Amino acid sequence: MTAADAAIQYARDHRDQFLSDFKELVRIPSISTLPERQGDMQRAAEWVAGQLTKLGFDPVQIVPTEKHPIVFGEYRHAPKGAPTILFYGHYDVQPVDPVELWKSDPFEPTVRGDDLFARGASDMKGQVIAHMKAVEAMVRTEGLPVNLKYLIEGEEEIGSPNIGKFVGDYKAKLASDFCLNADTNILAPDIPAITYGLRGLAYYEIRVQGAAADLHSGSFGGAVDNPAMVLSQVLGGMRDADGRITLPGYYDRVRPLTDEERAEMAKLPQDDAWWMKASGTKVLFGEEGFTATERATARPTLEINGLLSGFTGVGSKTVLPARAMAKISMRLVPDQTPQDARRALDAYLKKAMPPTVTWEVEDLAGCTPAIVRRDSPAVKAARQALEKVWGRAPLFSRQGGSVPVVSLIQDMLGLDSLMLGFGLPDDNLHAPNEKQHLPNFFRGIEAYIWFSHMVAA
Amino acid sequence: MTAADAAIQYARDHRDQFLSDFKELVRIPSISTLPERQGDMQRAAEWVAGQLTKLGFDPVQIVPTEKHPIVFGEYRHAPKGAPTILFYGHYDVQPVDPVELWKSDPFEPTVRGDDLFARGASDMKGQVIAHMKAVEAMVRTEGLPVNLKYLIEGEEEIGSPNIGKFVGDYKAKLASDFCLNADTNILAPDIPAITYGLRGLAYYEIRVQGAAADLHSGSFGGAVDNPAMVLSQVLGGMRDADGRITLPGYYDRVRPLTDEERAEMAKLPQDDAWWMKASGTKVLFGEEGFTATERATARPTLEINGLLSGFTGVGSKTVLPARAMAKISMRLVPDQTPQDARRALDAYLKKAMPPTVTWEVEDLAGCTPAIVRRDSPAVKAARQALEKVWGRAPLFSRQGGSVPVVSLIQDMLGLDSLMLGFGLPDDNLHAPNEKQHLPNFFRGIEAYIWFSHMVAA
Numbered sequence: 077m078t079a080a081d082a083a084i085q086y087a088r089d090h091r092d093q094f095l096s097d098f099k100e101l102v103r104i105p106s107i108s109t110l111p112e113r114q115g116d117m118q119r120a121a122e123w124v125a126g127q128l129t130k131l132g133f134d135p136v137q138i139v140p141t142e143k144h145p146i147v148f149g150e151y152r153h154a155p156k157g158a159p160t161i162l163f164y165g166h167y168d169v170q171p172v173d174p175v176e177l178w179k180s181d182p183f184e185p186t187v188r189g190d191d192l193f194a195r196g197a198s199d200m201k202g203q204v205i206a207h208m209k210a211v212e213a214m215v216r217t218e219g220l221p222v223n224l225k226y227l228i229e230g231e232e233e234i235g236s237p238n239i240g241k242f243v244g245d246y247k248a249k250l251a252s253d254f255c256l257n258a259d260t261n262i263l264a265p266d267i268p269a270i271t272y273g274l275r276g277l278a279y280y281e282i283r284v285q286g287a288a289a290d291l292h293s294g295s296f297g298g299a300v301d302n303p304a305m306v307l308s309q310v311l312g313g314m315r316d317a318d319g320r321i322t323l324p325g326y327y328d329r330v331r332p333l334t335d336e337e338r339a340e341m342a343k344l345p346q347d348d349a350w351w352m353k354a355s356g357t358k359v360l361f362g363e364e365g366f367t368a369t370e371r372a373t374a375r376p377t378l379e380i381n382g383l384l385s386g387f388t389g390v391g392s393k394t395v396l397p398a399r400a401m402a403k404i405s406m407r408l409v410p411d412q413t414p415q416d417a418r419r420a421l422d423a424y425l426k427k428a429m430p431p432t433v434t435w436e437v438e439d440l441a442g443c444t445p446a447i448v449r450r451d452s453p454a455v456k457a458a459r460q461a462l463e464k465v466w467g468r469a470p471l472f473s474r475q476g477g478s479v480p481v482v483s484l485i486q487d488m489l490g491l492d493s494l495m496l497g498f499g500l501p502d503d504n505l506h507a508p509n510e511k512q513h514l515p516n517f518f519r520g521i522e523a524y525i526w527f528s529h530m531v532a533a
Numbered sequence: 534m535t536a537a538d539a540a541i542q543y544a545r546d547h548r549d550q551f552l553s554d555f556k557e558l559v560r561i562p563s564i565s566t567l568p569e570r571q572g573d574m575q576r577a578a579e580w581v582a583g584q585l586t587k588l589g590f591d592p593v594q595i596v597p598t599e600k601h602p603i604v605f606g607e608y609r610h611a612p613k614g615a616p617t618i619l620f621y622g623h624y625d626v627q628p629v630d631p632v633e634l635w636k637s638d639p640f641e642p643t644v645r646g647d648d649l650f651a652r653g654a655s656d657m658k659g660q661v662i663a664h665m666k667a668v669e670a671m672v673r674t675e676g677l678p679v680n681l682k683y684l685i686e687g688e689e690e691i692g693s694p695n696i697g698k699f700v701g702d703y704k705a706k707l708a709s710d711f712c713l714n715a716d717t718n719i720l721a722p723d724i725p726a727i728t729y730g731l732r733g734l735a736y737y738e739i740r741v742q743g744a745a746a747d748l749h750s751g752s753f754g755g756a757v758d759n760p761a762m763v764l765s766q767v768l769g770g771m772r773d774a775d776g777r778i779t780l781p782g783y784y785d786r787v788r789p790l791t792d793e794e795r796a797e798m799a800k801l802p803q804d805d806a807w808w809m810k811a812s813g814t815k816v817l818f819g820e821e822g823f824t825a826t827e828r829a830t831a832r833p834t835l836e837i838n839g840l841l842s843g844f845t846g847v848g849s850k851t852v853l854p855a856r857a858m859a860k861i862s863m864r865l866v867p868d869q870t871p872q873d874a875r876r877a878l879d880a881y882l883k884k885a886m887p888p889t890v891t892w893e894v895e896d897l898a899g900c901t902p903a904i905v906r907r908d909s910p911a912v913k914a915a916r917q918a919l920e921k922v923w924g925r926a927p928l929f930s931r932q933g934g935s936v937p938v939v940s941l942i943q944d945m946l947g948l949d950s951l952m953l954g955f956g957l958p959d960d961n962l963h964a965p966n967e968k969q970h971l972p973n974f975f976r977g978i979e980a981y982i983w984f985s986h987m988v989a990a
Contacts, residue, residue: 275751279849288813293836294732294934297864298828299808301818304837304859309769315762351756356745361758361889371755379750380761381852382843387860392736392897394862394934395838402761403844405851407754432818440849477751477851 079218080529087213087521094209094521095192095514097127099185101167101201102194108144108168108234117230120167121145124228127208131215133226139246141238144168144230148246151211151224158532159453160223162252162491164481165204165259166232169196170506177508190514197512198503203258204228206498206517210524221532225252229481232259235441236481243488254454255491257482261499263345263471265516268462268523270455271495273374273474274482276408276445278417279381281438282307282425284400290386293396300396301432304385307400310428314378314404318364319371321378321406323420331410331447333374340472341369354501373474377407403440407476414442443483446493447474454494454531461526465519496527536675537986544670544978551666551978552649552971554584556642558624558658559651565601565625565691574601574687577624581685582606584665588672590683596703598695601625601687605703608668608681615989616910617680619709619948621938622661622716623689626653627963634965647971654969655960660715661685663955663974667981678989682709686938689716693938700945711911712948714939718956720802720928722973725919725980727912728952730831730931731939733865733902735874736838738895739764739882741857747843750853757853758889761842764857767885771835771861775821776828778835778863780877788867788904790831797929798826811958830931834864860897864933871899900940903950904931911951914988922980953984 077085087094106120107113121138124147128136133149147167152160172182172195180186185194192202214220227250229239243250263269286303287296316322333341351360351368362371371377381404386397406417421437429435448455450472462470475495482493498520504510534542544551563577564570578595581604585593590606604624609617629639629652637643642651649659671677684707686696700707719726743760744753773779790798808817808825819828828834838861843854863874878894886892905912907929919927932952939950955977961967 277751277851279851286814291812292934293834293838293862294734294864294932296808296812296829297834297836297933298819298830298832299817299825299933300812300814301816302836304840305768305772308765308837308840309772311762312766312769315766351753355748355753355757357743357757357889359758359889360756361887362755368756372753373755375755377750377754379754379759379853380765380842381750381850381854382845383761383765383840383857384845385837386839388839388841388858392860392862393838394734394736396836397838400840401845403849405750405849407751430818432814432816475751476754476756477749 079221080525082217083213083525084522086217087209087525091518094205098192098202098205098517101205102185102196103183105183106168106196106230107171108231109171117144117168121147121230124167124204125149128226131208131211139242141242143238146230146239146242147226147228149226151220153219154221154223154532158222159253160225162225162227162250162255163207164255164257164485164493165200165207165228166230167201167204167228168230168233169199169201170233174508179509187514191511192514193509193511195510197510198499199505199510200259200497200499202512202517203497203499203520206520207258207524210521210528213521213525214528220528222528225250232481239481240484240488243484247489250489252491255485255493257479257493257495258497259479260475260495260497261501261503262516263473263501265500265513266466267345268466268468268470269473270458270462270470271475272450272455272472273410273447274445274479274495275373275476276412276414276483277405277441277443277478278408278414279403279405279441280421281440282402282404282435284433284435285398286433287396287398290398291396293394296396301430302396303400303433304397306430306433307385307402310425311380311402311404313428314424319362320364321376323378323424325423326376326420329411329416330376333370337374338370341367341374344369344471344473372476374409376409376412379405381405407478408445410445410447413444443478443480444487446482446486448492448494452492454492457527457531458494458496460530461523464526465523498523536678537982539674540670540982541979543674544666544982548975551662555649555659555662555974558662559642559653560640562640563625563653563687564628565688566628574625578602578604578687581624581661585683588665588668596699598699600695603687603696603699604683604685606683608677610676611678611680611989615679616710617682619682619684619707619712620664621712621714621942621950622657622664622685623687624658624661624685625687625690626656626658627690631965636966644971648968649971650966650968652967654967655956656962656967657716657954657956659969659974660954660956660977663977664715664981667978667985670978670982671985677985679985682707689938696938697941697945700941704946707946709948712942712950714936714950714952715954716936717952717954718958718960719973720930720958722957722970723923724802725923725925725927726930727915727919727927728932729907729912729929730867730904731902731936731952732830732933733869733871733940734862734898734900734935735865735871736860736862736898737878738897739859739861739892741890741892742855743890744855747855748853750851753853758887759853760890761854761857763887763890764842764859767882768837768859768861770885771881776819777821778833780835780881782880783833783877786868786873787833790827794831795827798824798831801826801928801930829933831866833866833869835861837861864935865902867902867904870901900935900937901944903939903943905949905951909949911949911988914984915951915953917987918980918983921983922976955980
């Protein structure tokens with residue numbers, strides 16, 4: 077019996093206890109955005125720190141920030157030459173509104189069928205617990221073959237405002253070989269997957285001003301320009317009929333998809349029918365020449381996220397608006413940067429905006445895209461571990477979304493992040509009836525055990 | 534001394550009394566939109582009816598409607614063959630918010646310099662009083678040379694929801710030669726003017742739906758279409774670079790401006806500098822080949838009045854909106870109709886909307902444009918009357934706005950409306966510190982006296 081086998085056996089023998097600890101953590105309503113949950117936030121941080129202490133992490137620190145504390149812990153008992161992994165997770169959760177749509181109390185974890193229903197079950201207390209239980213299984217049997225550093229924050233759901241300062245302050249202590257980010261999912265219960273790419277983000281607000289104040293559209297319509305019309309024309313011109321973004325130079329630094337990548341992507345269970353069902357649309361649309369999966373994960377986009385001008389209430393008001401506003405965002409792919417996006421946007425706007433309006437652009441959010449080499453030791457180990465547990469090779473997928481902490485860890489610590497977590501796409505994240513698929517949770521624990529051994533080998 | 538001279542003398546001798554009656558009416562806070570002013574609405578209607586009774590109108594009726602009563606009165610003592618005029622006015626006023634911006638109590642009329650400040654002073658109690666005082670001056674001297682029917686409603690500021698039913702019920706009683714609508718202004722204290730045209734209106738809400746619900750722009754951006762982008766492109770395509778509306782057939786029924794009309798318009802004090810100042814813009818814009826005044830009063834337009842989609846709060850939310858909405862309106866000129874506008878819009882949308890969205894259009898408001906022949910007896914009499922009082926020929930102007938009651942009286946009674954009132958463009962209608970220029974008020978009374986005699990001649 078190998079060390080890994082012993083740990084697996086421990087994990088199988090302690091499933092009831094693991095589930096009980098999982099329930100204990102999700103019972104704490106650690107909603108980071110609600111000021112009245114301050115005490116619960118502290119409680120959740122202490123709960124996580126307590127578990128790490130029990131596992132032998134040393135030191136274990138609850139580091140205060142301007143808002144919610146970060147739990148930091150180190151476990152350095154691996155054999156010489158073993159890799160050091162920075163494990164990233166968060167203990168905060170989203171609010172539960174509309175609470176009346178929950179079938180059971182969001183903070184009273186309830187098992188129905190294969191699923192545990194609770195706020196945070198999948199995003200991401202379940203993933204944090206799964207990894208801690210894998211650590212427990214190894215620590216309680218033949219030991220942990222890797223060194224670990226834990227960074228569990230309490231502000232992911234509010235945009236991680238204070239993690240940058242922490243990472244700066246703890247830069248030396250966080251030094252590792254790579255980051256394991258568990259805040260992700262696989263594709264289906266029977267389809268293991270590794271996320272090797274994330275899109276970046278560049279988010280802007282564009283404000284257009286015409287007249288000094290709203291005018292009567294009867295008195296002034298025809299004499300002066302309408303900023304809502306200007307904005308519509310300017311925004312409309314950002315995308316051509318083939319779905320390509322027209323901002324000058326926008327595609328210059330886009331890394332082309334290799335044939336091999338496209339072949340891998342074609343194996344994913346996300347065909348057109350899947351995308352139509354998942355999005356609730358009857359017709360898909362996007363850049364000519366790419367599949368929906370490629371377009372949504374490995375090609376850059378430009379979306380209008382918000383539009384506001386003039387009168388938007390019930391009925392009619394004959395206003396010629398003085399102002400119009402759009403929020404737009406681009407999803408970036410390697411090797412685009414938010415700075416590239418801003419340059420392309422500015423170049424476009426300078427040409428497109430007419431002299432009849434004034435305008436300004438505000439930078440609201442941004443992060444660089446991320447990609448991990450699929451032949452890196454961490455990815456190889458993850459592939460082997462998933463195959464071991466699921467009995468089939470994992471698929472490689474890129475995600476369309478952005479995980480700012482991955483960019484931050486890349487930029488500040490120079491570490492790639494391996495995305496390995498065991499949620500599912502239909503776990504109702506941020507929505508009523510969030511759940512964690514329990515067979516996945518237990519398979520995840522085993523996968524983390526195998527992964528630790530394989531990456532150390 | 535002619536009959537007109539005698540009435541003019543009476544009017545000059547009774548200015549103090551006229552002003553005092555004017556103040557009495559504006560003291561009644563007859564805000565039609567506020568339910569708590571129901572009693573004041575009734576009081577204002579009774580005040581108007583009482584004045585008519587004192588002047589010898591018979592019958593004088595306060596006709597209940599579903600909301601605020603309409604005052605109807607007849608005066609039929611003119612010599613045989615005299616014309617019958619339907620006088621239109623309203624006794625209701627706008628709300629006074631923000632009340633803290635008023636320099637004096639909106640319902641305690643206050644004279645500062647040449648102006649009487651009070652809510653309703655110009656819009657339009659001052660105009661109703663001016664005409665009633667002209668009638669008084671004639672009735673108390675050598676008699677009224679015309680027959681009069683008064684229609685004074687209490688719902689103009691809330692869109693006249695009940696006047697249509699009243700006009701239908703009173704169709705026979707309202708039969709007249711033409712309508713005198715006093716709900717208008719001249720161009721400046723020393724520039725008399727007659728409004729001979731009004732634009733019509735066709736107001737729509739366009740709703741576009743993409744996915745069934747809002748999606749995450751990271752997960753789905755690139756795979757499905759964005760209804761806010763579709764709407765921007767569709768709206769943006771409605772106007773070309775020369776400011777012309779592109780809806781198919783939109784200009785087909787537009788009556789061209791004659792050279793004579795354009796020459797008259799060129800005399801108006803509304804040059805580019807005036808439009809820039811009035812609108813608070815540094816650059817004007819509109820249909821190529823027309824002056825700003827022509828564009829804003831005698832050419833049709835299409836404006837976006839409102840835009841709404843996705844997230845419009847502070848900060849960023851990475852939503853791919855499911856819905857986008859625009860309110861758009863067209864100002865119509867003779868001989869366009871709202872039905873023509875709807876046909877042109879539908880034809881355009883059917884071509885422009887892509888199959889990736891569903892969409893619908895709601896009809897929110899509409900009225901036909903109006904134009905009065907400048908050589909009609911009523912317009913001729915008005916021109917003579919204004920020249921008599923001001924010592925200079927009036928200018929002829931068209932207004933960019935719409936006065937739905939003019940369309941209604943045209944459509945239901947077949948009567949042209951002469952727009953003759955004595956407000957000013959800067960009277961702060963619907964705004965704090967509304968005022969009536971008093972020299973204009975007194976000149977208006979004399980103009981109504983002369984007009985009555987000249988139209989009867």
